[in-house]
Amino acid sequence: MLLxxxxxxxxxxxxxxxxxxxxxxxxxxxxxxxxxxxxxxxRPAASPSASGVTVIxxxxxxxxxxxxxxxxxxxxxxxxxxxxxxxxxxxxPVCLVLHGRGDDARRGAALLGLDSAVADAVRSGAAPxxxxxxxxxxxxxxxxxxxxxPERMILAEVLPRLAAQGLRTSRVAAFGWSMGGYGALxxxxxxxxxxxxxxASSPAMWRTYGASAPGAFDSAADFGAHQVLGEPxxxxxxxxxxxxxxxxxxxxxxxxxxxxxAGERAFGPGGHxxxxxxxxxxxxxxxxxxxxxxxxxxxxxx
Numbered sequence: 001m002l003l004x005x006x007x008x009x010x011x012x013x014x015x016x017x018x019x020x021x022x023x024x025x026x027x028x029x030x031x032x033x034x035x036x037x038x039x040x041x042x043r044p045a046a047s048p049s050a051s052g053v054t055v056i057x058x059x060x061x062x063x064x065x066x067x068x069x070x071x072x073x074x075x076x077x078x079x080x081x082x083x084x085x086x087x088x089x090x091x092x093p094v095c096l097v098l099h100g101r102g103d104d105a106r107r108g109a110a111l112l113g114l115d116s117a118v119a120d121a122v123r124s125g126a127a128p129x130x131x132x133x134x135x136x137x138x139x140x141x142x143x144x145x146x147x148x149x150p151e152r153m154i155l156a157e158v159l160p161r162l163a164a165q166g167l168r169t170s171r172v173a174a175f176g177w178s179m180g181g182y183g184a185l186x187x188x189x190x191x192x193x194x195x196x197x198x199x200a201s202s203p204a205m206w207r208t209y210g211a212s213a214p215g216a217f218d219s220a221a222d223f224g225a226h227q228v229l230g231e232p233x234x235x236x237x238x239x240x241x242x243x244x245x246x247x248x249x250x251x252x253x254x255x256x257x258x259x260x261x262a263g264e265r266a267f268g269p270g271g272h273x274x275x276x277x278x279x280x281x282x283x284x285x286x287x288x289x290x291x292x293x294x295x296x297x298x299x300x301x302x
Contacts, residue, residue, distance in 0.1 A: 055085055055122055060115035062086060065106065068161070072153035077135040079158065080105045082114050084122040089130060090166040093292040095173040095285075096154065096187075097133035098141055098180030101204070101213075105133035108180070111274050117281045124282075126289035130167055131175075134158055138215060140204075141176075141183025142226045145218040151187065155194075170194075171296055173288040177201035177277045178249075179216075185228045185239075185256070192234035197291030199240045199284035201277045205229045205252045233260040240287045242280040244270025 064081045080097075083089055099108030109115070114131055122128050136150040143149040163169045174184035174195050181203030188195040206212040207230075209223035217223040229252055233239065239262040243253035249272065257265045264287050270276030 055128065059119065061119040061122075063109070063115050068157070070153045070157055072149045072157055073135075073137070074147060077153065078105045079135075079161075080109045080114075080133040082109065082118045082131040082133075084119045084128050084130075088166070091168055093129045093168045093171065093173070094159075094162055095129050095131045095175055095288050095292065096158075096184070097131050098136060098174060098176030098183040098187075099133060100176070100178035100180050101138050101140075104135045104137075109133045112177075112278055112281055114281075117278075117285060121282065121285040121289060124286070126286050127293035129173070129289055129292050130162075132158070132162060136180070136183065138179070140179055140216045140226070141186060142222075145222070150183075151190070154187070155191070171196045171292070173197040173199070173292055175199045175284060175288060176203075178204045178272065181241075182228060185260075186226060188234050188237045188239075189228060189231060192237050195234075195237055196294070197238040197240075197288055199288055200242070200253075201280050201284070202243045202247050202249050202272050203228070203241065203253060203256065204249060205256060207252065229256055230259065238263055238287075238291045240264035240284060242266045242276075242284065244268065244272070244276045246271040247276070248272060 062083045062085070064083070066079045066081065067076055068079075069075075070077045083092070085092070097105075097108065097114065099105065103111060114133070118131050134150075134154065137148060139148050139150050141150050143151060159169045159172070172195060174187050175198070176182070176184040178201070181200035182205055184198045184200050185203055185205075188198045204213070204216070205228055206216075209217060209220040212223060217226065239257070239260045241253055241257040241260070241262045242265065243250050245267060247253070247270065250267065254267060256262075264283070266280060266283065270279065
């Protein structure tokens with residue numbers, strides 16, 4: 001069951017598009033999307049883009065909250081869909097947003113002000129894309145011994161739901177911070193045929209299992225099977241890594257940026273906190289937009 005709950009704080013109400021093409025799903029009645037805020041003349045200020053979508057000219061992006069029962073995770077999960085357009089989202093690409101430890105899709109989107117950031121990116125000239133945050137628990141975004149499998153949830157449950165609504169899911173980007181930064185890098189390593197770009201803020205990585213955070217991995221074998229640090233770049237994937245010099249993951253982030261030949265990186269002042277992550281977000285979203293808009297050049301899966 002897919003339940004759409006448009007948020008009142010978002011600029012226009014955008015839940016209705018979740019209702020289209022969802023066989024067997026139920027949804028709350030949602031207001032039709034508005035044409036955007038009015039101009040001084042009283043007429044809507046929004047105008048169609050060349051692709052036929054209507055970009056929000058002012059204010060935050062359209063935010064839709066949805067939930068479903070995840071078989072892969074064995075629990076109910078939430079999606080937060082942030083769209084910088086009013087009207088059709090047909091054919092728009094997707095950037096997956098992977099939250100940090102202790103957050104979930106809703107808190108993570110609010111933590112970074114994702115609705116404003118995505119809208120600002122598009123108004124600044126970035127090609128439109130839809131950002132989709134999803135609950136990953138504290139799994140570090142890989143299958144755990146107890147059976148909780150957020151990776152399978154993304155591949156087998158989230159992306160098919162997005163594709164059914166007309167979004168382009170054959171090539172996606174991934175963005176995340178802390179635990180989610182690691183998760184985004186891991187997803188690209190395991191699925192370079194799917195992920196074309198990764199933007200990682202302060203990715204939580206360790207050189208040894210003994211140094212890792214309690215609960216991040218089930219065992220030394222689990223740590224070894226899901227290693228990102230020390231690995232080469234995945235073919236065809238573009239990387240951007242940001243980390244503050246006061247962050248405990250600064251050294252390993254610098255190491256990973258070199259190992260992955262990250263085309264964009266920023267290592268300025270800052271710590272492991274939302275202030276740094278929010279400051280890095282505009283450049284990261286612009287990077288993601290460029291990668292998603294580039295011509296497809298899919299590598300052979302490893």
